[in-house]
Amino acid sequence: xxxxxxxxxxxxxxxxxxxxxxxxxxxxxxxxxxxxxxxxxxxxxxxxxxxxxxxxxxxxxxxxxxxxxxxxx
Numbered sequence: 001x002x003x004x005x006x007x008x009x010x011x012x013x014x015x016x017x018x019x020x021x022x023x024x025x026x027x028x029x030x031x032x033x034x035x036x037x038x039x040x041x042x043x044x045x046x047x048x049x050x051x052x053x054x055x056x057x058x059x060x061x062x063x064x065x066x067x068x069x070x071x072x073x
Contacts, residue, residue: 005063006062007032007062008036014055016055027047
């Protein structure tokens with residue numbers, strides 16, 4: 001999928017654990033892992049907003065689009 005999730009980058013910058021982020025956002029650590037590992041098919045705007053609020057960032061700091069290469073796409 002051409003959408004890359006950079007939650008790990010923001011977690012490192014904020015010196016925050018996955019468990020702490022999940023608790024503060026109000027989702028399970030398992031659901032956060034699915035999102036941060038790029039396996040999620042969708043994300044609710046409310047969840048994205050909560051992630052941005054807790055991490056003090058913009059949605060573009062968490063998600064970015066990368067074109068798929070011609071051979072793999």
